[in-house]
Amino acid sequence: MNDRRKKILNELGLTPRWKIRADSTLETSVLNDNATGLNELTGDSVDATSENPVYQMSWKQLKLAVSQCTACSLHETRKNTVFGVGDEQADWLFVGEGPGAREDEMGEPFVGQAGKLLDQMLAAIHLKRGDRVYIANIVKCRPPNNRNPAITEISACRPYLSRQIELISPKLIIALGKVAAENLLGRSDSLGSLRGKIHDLSGTPLIVTYHPAYLLRALPEKAKAWKDLCFAKATMQSLK
Ligand code: URA
Ligand code: SF4
Secondary structure, X not given: XXXXXXXXXXXXXXXXXXXXXXXXXXXXXXXXXOOOXXXXXXXXXXXXXXXXXXXXXXXXXXXXXXXXXXXXXXXXXXXXXXXOEEOOOOOEEEEEOOOOHHHHHHOOOOOOHHHXXXXXXXXXXXXXXXXXXXEEEOOOOOOXXXXXXXXXXXXXXXXXXXXXXXXXXXXXXXXXXXXHHHHHHOOOOOHHHHOOOEEEEOOEEEEEEOOHXXXXXXXXXXXXXXXXXXXXXXXHHHHO
């Protein structure tokens, strides 16, 4: 292991080192979680077959639409919309919950403390922001006082994320934390029970792990997050 990698793993609290086991793909039976295509939480169709004009938009149109969006009350308190960032043809799509204070100021996802940890998590599996990686959130505007986004806000914002997913067409989606997992998969099982499996989001494999902000508060869970990342990496390799 080179020094830089050792340092990253140390910072992540992930030493001793986890190895990607050759048999980790054994756990990868595809679970068709969303066979009905319906999101249990919002009742919305997960497939982008709606007549909503968002589903016809180009990247440019989509970015403009989000920057001017007033579809939910989060627009009243935001400083900036946080569209998402990265490689528009990424293999990896990481989805968080919603912007925090720093992201609201900068207009970019995961630039605060949790973002630093996310960057380290990416580095640990040899990825970096913008390079075959796209990072987005369930909602594009900051919920005041970092509360969870409300169901109405999530459903108002959902077409934007769905269109991003269509345009990127990632090989693998990583849901960061409970809010992202629940809303992408349309089920409210515990995060623990959603980890370690390959779910299906309208044909795209999806893996669930902890949110980096949660990991900052729950250090012992970092080892589990590392395991999830190794699982994700092995899954990506098996998709090639
Ligand atoms: N937490 C999130 O879920 N998303 C961000 O962009 C920043 C923190
Ligand atoms: Fe529009 Fe989404 Fe912002 Fe609500 S959170 S105002 S739906 S961009």
